[in-house]
Amino acid sequence: MASLTTIPRERIPEAPSVSDAAERTLEAARRLAEDWLELARLEAASALRRSLVAAGLLGGALALLALGWIAAAVAAALALARVLELDASVACVALAHAVAGGALLALGRKRLAASGDTGQ
Numbered sequence: 613m614a615s616l617t618t619i620p621r622e623r624i625p626e627a628p629s630v631s632d633a634a635e636r637t638l639e640a641a642r643r644l645a646e647d648w649l650e651l652a653r654l655e656a657a658s659a660l661r662r663s664l665v666a667a668g669l670l671g672g673a674l675a676l677l678a679l680g681w682i683a684a685a686v687a688a689a690l691a692l693a694r695v696l697e698l699d700a701s702v703a704c705v706a707l708a709h710a711v712a713g714g715a716l717l718a719l720g721r722k723r724l725a726a727s728g729d730t731g732q
Contacts, residue, residue, distance in 0.1 A: 689705045
């Protein structure tokens, strides 16, 4: 008969007590909540940064667009000044802007009233 060798068994750790398991669970839940809050803070900071960059770009674009609009209005007034007096040509351009602005205002109010949102 062959000799049997005994293989040493590793000692199996004892199961943690209920209080130890509860303590570990609470600690893990606390760390999870802290990590979740940190992630939310980082996401909010990233979204704020992206929003500020986008707002800056839109502001710059709006400023350039306004300058272009003003230059176009001046050019229109100077072109009209060839056939009218300068003050009359400036008045014509101003009147055209006022009519266009009034029409856009009326259209906006009409759409706002149709949607039921009065902004109050």
